[in-house]
Amino acid sequence: MKSIYVDAEGLRWAVSISEKDGTFNIVSMQQEEQSIESTVSATLRKGDVILSDGRKATIAKVADDWWVHLSARTYRLKYIEPGSSSANEVEGGMTAPMPGTVLEVLVIKGDRVQAEQHLLTMEAMKMEHKIVASKSGTISVVHCSEGQKVEQGFVLIELDATE
Known part of the structure; x- marks a missing residue:
């Protein structure tokens, strides 16, 4: 799995994506370990996906940020460049x-x-x-x-x- 790091509302997350089966795992990098594992089971239209647990998410890229609307909440994700001091x-x-x-x-x-x-x-x-x-x-x-x-x-x- 490849991992990228994102900052969402002041919390750091590691997002690991499997190239084999499309599963992804999202793990909190803070002390309160939280983990979400799922797969995208269908793409409805550009930006809308259905997760394997049936939840629908809408994803949009605006400038350098990603916005994710999931379960009545909206999250702003900032990509952390590999090699930057905050990525390490x-x-x-x-x-x-x-x-x-x-x-x-x-x-x-x-x-x-x-x-x-x-x-x-x-x-x-x-x-x-x-x-x-x-x-x-x-x-x-x-x-x-x-x-x-x-x-x-x-x-x-x-x-x-x-x-």
Whole structure:
């Protein structure tokens, strides 16, 4: 499944779409884990779809935003560009901006780090990418090791922010 990240009303969501069967999974990136899994079972007309659970959704793109009307609510979705600083930060963690290989991990669990401190280096698309701390804090988990191949969105390092 490929994943994209969107911001809806101040909440971050990961949207994973299967190219095989068209199923999609929407997972909240906030602490209150919420997940929606469904498929588009029919397209009525441009912008209108019926989900596998029978609900109808209307989808429209206006400028750079997507508007989704579902279950009597309207949601404005902002696409988060891969590689942008906001795309690389999940609640408390840093993620891979694209598929690649971890070249160097510079921290271990328990290390105290400062905002913008270099945490690891990965190679993607024949280029080196530095992953830096989004805020000051303590490393709580390192999910990767040198030489490991990771997919876009993989949580590399989790960080507990300094109060």
